[in-house]
Amino acid sequence: xxxxxxxxxxxxxxxxxxxxxxxxxxxxxxxxxxxxxxxxxxxxxxxxxxxxxxxxxxxxxxxxxxxxxxxxxxxxxxxxxxxxxxxxxxxxxxxxxxxxxxxxxxxxxxxxxxx
Numbered sequence: 399x400x401x402x403x404x405x406x407x408x409x410x411x412x413x414x415x416x417x418x419x420x421x422x423x424x425x426x427x428x429x430x431x432x433x434x435x436x437x438x439x440x441x442x443x444x445x446x447x448x449x450x451x452x453x454x455x456x457x458x459x460x461x462x463x464x465x466x467x468x469x470x471x472x473x474x475x476x477x478x479x480x481x482x483x484x485x486x487x488x489x490x491x492x493x494x495x496x497x498x499x500x501x502x503x504x505x506x507x508x509x510x511x512x513x
Contacts, residue, residue, distance in 0.1 A: 430468040430490065430513060434461045437485040444484055446474030470495075471510040479503035 434448050436459045445454035449463030449472070463470060476484050484505065487497040490513030498507040 429464045429466050431462060431464050432470045432495075432513065433489040434463055434470075434472045434509070435459075435487040435489055436461070436474060437483075437487070439482050442480075442482045442484060443477040444474045445477060446472065448472040448474070469510075469512045471508070473506065473508045475506045476500065476502075476504050 436444065436455070438444060438457055440457035443454070443456040445452070447453075448461050449465075449470070453461065454477075463472075470488055470490065472486055472488065474484060474486050476482075480503070481501045483499055483501050484507060485497065485499040486507050486509050488495045488509040488511050490511060493513075495511035495513060496509040498509050500507050
């Protein structure tokens with residue numbers, strides 16, 4: 399490093415490895431795909447944050463999500479006060495990584511994982 403006045407100026411030889419390391423962490427990794435599987439009776443409506451969007455629906459659904467960093471999360475809430483079950487599962491590369499179920503009135507389920 400060279401000193402300029404009271405500032406320390408990093409050498410270009412020190413910056414290059416740092417830039418290469420950051421490039422490997424941000425944006426150059428291949429995108430990982432996952433599926434958020436929602437299982438619910440057709441009369442049960444839900445809403446939530448799945449992937450990078452807010453979604454809603456009634457009954458079962460399979461939603462494809464992707465991530466350049468391989469980390470996934472989903473939250474869904476029942477839109478009724480009955481005892482019907484709402485289940486969401488996170489499936490990465492064909493494997494169920496996380497799953498959650500609620501039968502509570504206006505219950506919430508959360509799944510997350512990486513792959």
